[in-house]
Every structure is written in C-alpha cells, then in structure tokens.
Amino acid sequence: MNGPIVDARGLHKHFGALHVLKGVDLRVAERELVFVIGPSGSGKSTLLRCLNRLEEPSSGSVVVDGIDMLDPRTDINHARQRIGMVFQSFNLYPHMTALGNVTLALRKVAGKSRAQAEALGRAALERVGLADRAEHTPGQLSGGQQQRVAIARSIALEPRVMLFDEPTSALDPELVGSVLEVMRSLRESGMTMLVVSHEMGFARNAADRVVFMDEGAIVEEGPPAAIFETPAHERTRAFISQIQRH
Amino acid sequence: MSSWGRFAETFLNTKVMLKYLPDILSGVVVTIELALLIVVTGIGAGLTLALLRSLGVRPLNWLIIVIVDLFRSLPPLVVIVLIYFGLPSVNISASGFVSTWLSLAFVLMAFSEEIFWAGITSVAKGQWEAARSTGLSFGQTLMNVVLPQAFRLTIPPLTNRTIAITKGTALGTVVAVTEILGQASSAMSNSYNPSPLMMGAAAYLVLFFPVVVAARWVETRFAWKR
Numbered sequence: 001m002n003g004p005i006v007d008a009r010g011l012h013k014h015f016g017a018l019h020v021l022k023g024v025d026l027r028v029a030e031r032e033l034v035f036v037i038g039p040s041g042s043g044k045s046t047l048l049r050c051l052n053r054l055e056e057p058s059s060g061s062v063v064v065d066g067i068d069m070l071d072p073r074t075d076i077n078h079a080r081q082r083i084g085m086v087f088q089s090f091n092l093y094p095h096m097t098a099l100g101n102v103t104l105a106l107r108k109v110a111g112k113s114r115a116q117a118e119a120l121g122r123a124a125l126e127r128v129g130l131a132d133r134a135e136h137t138p139g140q141l142s143g144g145q146q147q148r149v150a151i152a153r154s155i156a157l158e159p160r161v162m163l164f165d166e167p168t169s170a171l172d173p174e175l176v177g178s179v180l181e182v183m184r185s186l187r188e189s190g191m192t193m194l195v196v197s198h199e200m201g202f203a204r205n206a207a208d209r210v211v212f213m214d215e216g217a218i219v220e221e222g223p224p225a226a227i228f229e230t231p232a233h234e235r236t237r238a239f240i241s242q243i244q245r246h
Numbered sequence: 247m248s249s250w251g252r253f254a255e256t257f258l259n260t261k262v263m264l265k266y267l268p269d270i271l272s273g274v275v276v277t278i279e280l281a282l283l284i285v286v287t288g289i290g291a292g293l294t295l296a297l298l299r300s301l302g303v304r305p306l307n308w309l310i311i312v313i314v315d316l317f318r319s320l321p322p323l324v325v326i327v328l329i330y331f332g333l334p335s336v337n338i339s340a341s342g343f344v345s346t347w348l349s350l351a352f353v354l355m356a357f358s359e360e361i362f363w364a365g366i367t368s369v370a371k372g373q374w375e376a377a378r379s380t381g382l383s384f385g386q387t388l389m390n391v392v393l394p395q396a397f398r399l400t401i402p403p404l405t406n407r408t409i410a411i412t413k414g415t416a417l418g419t420v421v422a423v424t425e426i427l428g429q430a431s432s433a434m435s436n437s438y439n440p441s442p443l444m445m446g447a448a449a450y451l452v453l454f455f456p457v458v459v460a461a462r463w464v465e466t467r468f469a470w471k472r
Contacts, residue, residue, distance in 0.1 A: 054375050081381040091376035095394045104390060105380035150376070157380060 003066070004029050005161045005192045006051060011060035013046050013216075020046045021057070022216040028161065033193045035203040035224070038213035039239060044196040047213070048163045051194070052083040065160040081109055084154030084162040088169050090146040092138040098125060098149045099134040102156050110157060124156035125149070128182045144175030148182050155186065162186065164195040198243055204228060212236045259441040266433040266442045273429030274449050276343070280425060281412045281453075283347050288354025289408065295355065296362035300388065310359070317356035322414045325349035330421040342421035354411045361403050365396030398468045405461035409454060426450065 006028035013021040020043045028034050036044045049055040051062055053069055053076060062069040067079045092101050099121050106117035125131050128148035138146050147167055154162060164183070168176045180202050187193060187206055197203070203210055203224050210227040212219045214235050220227070231237045299310050317325070330345035340348065369392045377387040416427040430446030 052379055054379060077378075077381045077383050079381075080379055083379070085376075085379040087372060087376060089372050091370070091372035093373065093376075093391050093395075095398070104377075105382055108386050108390065109381035153376075153380065 005032075005065055006194065007061075007063040008047075008051060009061045011047065011050055011062070012058045013043070013050060013055060014058045020216050021050065021060075023060075024213075024216070024218055026211065026218070028192060028194055030192055031190045032208045033187050033195065033206055035207040035210045036194065036196045036213060037198065037200075037203070037210060037227075037239070037243075038219075042213045043216040044213050045165050048085075048165050048194065048196055051163060052080050052085055054085075077109060081105070081157045082160045084151075084157065084159035086147070086150050086154060086162065086164045086167045088166040090138070090143070090150045090170070092146050092149055092153075094138050097135050097137055098130060098141065098152075101138070101149055102153045105153070106156055120156050121152075124152040127155065127185070128152045129178070142175060143171045144178045147171065147179050151179075151182055151186070155191075159191075161192040161194065164193065164197065166196055166198075168197060168199055200228065200243065212239065214239070257440055257444050259437075259439050262433075262437045262439045262441040263445055266429075266437065267445070269429045269433055270426065270442060270445045270449055273424060273426040273446070274453065276423065277415050277425040277449075277453065280343065280347055280350075280415045280418065280423070284350045284354055284412055284415070285408055287347075288351040288411070289358050289404070291351065291355040292358030293362050295359040296366060297388070299359070299363055300366055314356040314359050317352045318360070320353075322349055322353050322411070323417050323420065325352060326417055326421055342418060342423040345421050346415060346418035346423050346425075350411055350414050350417075353414075354408065357407045357411070358404060361400045361407065362396065364403075365400040366392060368399055369395045401461070401465050401468055405458075405464075409457060409461075413450070413454065 004027040006026065008024065008026045011021050011024040011026075012019070024043070024047055026034075026047065036047065038044050046055055050057045051064060051069070053062070057070065060070075064079065065082050067082070068074055069076070069079060092098075093104070096104065099118065102121035102124050103112075103114075103117040106112045106120055107114060110117075112120065122131060122134060125134050128151050130145060130148055130152065133141060133145060133149070138149070141149065151162075151167075167183070168179050171179065176199070180199060183193070183195070183202070184206055195203075195207070207224050209221055210224045211221040212227060212231070212233075212235075219233050219235055220231065227236065228240055231240055295310050295314065299307050326345050326349040329340055329349055330342060333340050333345075373391050373395065374387055377391045378384075382390070415423075415425050418425050419428040419431065422428070426446045426449050430442045433442035434440050
C-alpha cells in the first residue's frame with residue numbers, strides 16, 4: 001500500500017489579519033483526480049499554492065511524494081520539479097518559443113543537454129497536441145494553445161502530481177474543450193491531479209473525489225455524484241445550486 | 247557683402263575651420279573615451295544596484311535608494327565640481343577627466359538603476375511563480391525569465407538617459423577637460439570667430455546621431471512577436 005502523493009495536515013495560512021486557511025487536511029492518493037470547488041475567497045488557490053510553497057503556510061505540514069516540503073533542509077527547487085503547476089493566466093514566458101518555454105527547466109533544473117531537452121520538450125508538446133507549434137511564441141498562440149503549452153512545460157519534468165489552478169477560467173468558452181481534453185488524457189495516463197476549477201461537467205465524469213471548501217476550511221468531500229446530487233451541508237447545496245444555474 | 251556671405255564669414259569660416267580642425271578632432275577622441283567609460287561603468291553599476299535591490303534586503307535597499315536619489319537630484323555640474331575641487335581636501339586628487347568620468351558615471355548609475363528596477367518590477371508576478379514552480383532558483387528565474395523581459399522595456403528610456411548624460415561630457419570644460427566643447431570654445435576665443443563652435447556642433451551630431459539610430463535598431467531587434 002503506497003502512501004498518499006500529497007499529504008497536507010493542519011494547514012493554516014494568515015495574510016496579515018486575514019485567516020485564509022483554517023486547518024486544512026488533504027490527502028491525494030496516487031493516480032487520484034481530486035477536484036476542489038468553493039466560492040471565491042474560500043482558500044482553494046492558497047491551498048494549492050501552499051503545496052509547492054509558492055505560499056509559505058503559517059503552520060501545518062506538507063509532504064509531497066515522501067518529501068517534507070516545509071523542512072528547511074529540503075531542496076525546494078529539486079522538490080518543485082515533482083509538482084507541476086498550471087495557472088489561470090498561463091504565465092508562459094513571452095520572450096521564448098513554445099519549445100523554449102518547455103525546455104528551460106529541463107536544461108536549468110533537470111540538467112539535460114540542449115538536445116535531450118529539445119527531444120523531451122517536443123515529446124511533451126506532442127502530448128498536448130501542439131507538436132507543430134514548437135517554434136511559435138506565446139503571442140502567436142490562442143489562449144487554449146498557450147494553456148496546453150503551459151501543461152507541456154509541467155509534464156516535461158515528469159511530475160508526480162499536477163496542480164491546476166483554475167486552468168480554464170481565463171479561456172474563451174470555445175477553447176475550454178481542448179484544455180479539458182488534454183487534462184483527460186493526462187488522467188488516463190495515470191497522472192495524480194489536484195484541480196481547482198468550476199468545470200462541473202468535467203468534475204462529474206473525470207474526478208474521483210470532489211472537495212468543497214468554504215471560508216478557509218473543507219466543508220465536505222466525496223464522490224462527485226454525492227457532492228453534486230446529495231450534498232450533506234447547506235453551504236454546499238447553496239453553492240452547487242448557484243453554479244449550476246449558469 | 248550679402249547677408250549669407252556675412253553669416254558664412256562668421257560661422258563657417260573655412261580658414262579658421264581648417265586651422266582648428268586638429269584641435270576639434272582631438273576633442274572628439276577625448277569625448278569618445280569619456281563617453282564610453284561613462285556608459286560602460288554607469289550602466290554596469292546601475293544594473294548591479296538594481297540586481298542587489300531585487301534581493302530584497304531592507305537596509306541595503308534603503309542605502310541604494312538614498313544613493314540613487316542623491317545623484318538623481320544633484321546637477322551633474324555640481325558633482326563634477328565637488329569631486330574635482332573637493333577631493334583634494336581629503337588628499338585625493340582626481341584629474342578633470344577622471345572627475346568628469348566619475349561624476350557622470352554616478353549620475354548615469356543612479357538613473358539606470360531606477361530604469362532597470364522599474365523594468366524588473368514591471369514583469370508580472372506570474373512569471374516568477376511559473377518559473378519557480380518548475381524548480382528554477384531565484385537567480386535562474388531572474389537571469390532567464392525576468393531580465394530578458396525587463397531589458398526589452400528598459401531600452402528606450404535607457405538610451406534616452408544615456409544620450410542625455412553622455413552629452414554632459416561637455417561639462418568637463420569647467421574642469422579643463424579638452425573634449426569637443428572645450429576645444430571649440432578655446433578655439434573660438436583664440437580666433438575671435440565662432441566657426442569652431444559650429445564644427446563642435448557637427449562633431450556632436452556625427453557622434454550621437456549613429457547612437458540614436460543604433461538605439462532604434464536595438465529596440466526593434468529586442469521586440470518579440472506578440
């Protein structure tokens with residue numbers, strides 16, 4: 001029996017007087033796809049960002065793939081290679097081509113030669129269906145294509161878990177499908193994924209578990225059908241009916 | 247004599263020009279030497295300060311801000327005079343050339359630090375986060391992701407500042423530096439004729455016009471396809 005890939009316990013995060021995370025426990029098993037939903041300001045993104053320490057948790061513990069992320073002796077840059085992250089606003093490097101975006105960390109962090117990095121980078125772009133866009137700069141790509149390059153940038157490093165922070169929220173509706181398709185194929189390849197998103201249709205048929213957060217705490221969690229059809233808490237029910245009205 | 251004839255006799259006097267051409271040319275050499283030294287050391291020091299500032303060490307940043315604001319507010323001429331006439335009182339003597347170089351380099355350092363700093367801070371936070379999330383260190387992110395984007399934004403204001411401050415080499419006249427303007431004005435008083443000043447003006451044009459054109463080329467070169 002393998003331990004969880006992500007094991008966060010008792011996470012608290014304060015931003016000044018603001019108490020954003022109030023003791024969150026979250027475990028994600030290998031190959032599991034967990035969806036995190038909740039109103040804006042509920043702490044979903046902060047939770048994700050505490051897992052790879054883009055945000056420093058105020059207290060609690062985070063262990064990812066057996067590595068204690070909060071231990072000062074941990075080589076954080078080495079550990080972060082194992083945790084892919086995809087952002088709402090893509091955050092591609094505008095001065096580099098798609099291939100340059102994907103190969104930068106391969107060369108600088110994973111220590112690959114330029115030729116090795118380019119081979120791995122092209123393979124990653126192939127996986128997201130953009131092999132023919134390798135030499136394009138972000139400005140020449142659509143939002144959906146940019147987000148797929150961002151996914152390729154992460155998966156090229158062969159992470160143990162992928163964090164998605166509202167990956168489709170900044171996209172035009174007609175471009176959402178292509179990104180979800182890539183996420184689905186990642187899931188089929190056995191990637192462990194933690195997704196903050198309001199793509200309920202995708203959550204319903206791809207997620208193993210849905211976690212509902214409100215006001216910095218997990219209110220309830222369970223299989224998608226249970227959370228969406230028969231939520232136990234009033235707050236969950238209110239939120240689900242809110243977003244399903246749209 | 248026609249009015250054009252009088253103008254040419256006064257401002258474009260061939261005899262005077264030929265006589266003082268070697269002086270003006272030696273002034274051009276001095277100006278080029280000074281300008282190159284100022285640009286290389288001033289921009290180099292400005293970039294170094296901006297990089298130090300990005301480390302976010304509070305007391306260090308306060309020190310940098312004080313130094314930068316000081317040199318941004320003092321007129322360059324005052325700095326030149328202070329170094330040239332002030333340093334000997336602490337038993338350091340700097341030649342007019344060195345005083346002018348140091349003063350203008352300090353001023354360019356101050357302005358270019360601010361320009362580089364503005365460039366660095368204008369790069370979106372998401373760029374840092376994306377790079378750091380893939381395991382790049384602070385330094386690697388700065389060098390590979392942030393600075394290339396910052397430089398692109400800094401080139402237009404930096405070239406403007408550089409040209410303005412480099413033209414300040416003419417202030418060296420005050421401390422007896424034999425650069426273009428110094429040569430031209432002493433030639434003017436010796437010949438009782440302003441033609442050498444016109445040669446000086448022409449020399450500045452010849453020197454700085456290519457720099458402006460080169461700056462434009464660099465701007466287009468560094469722009470990436472959006």
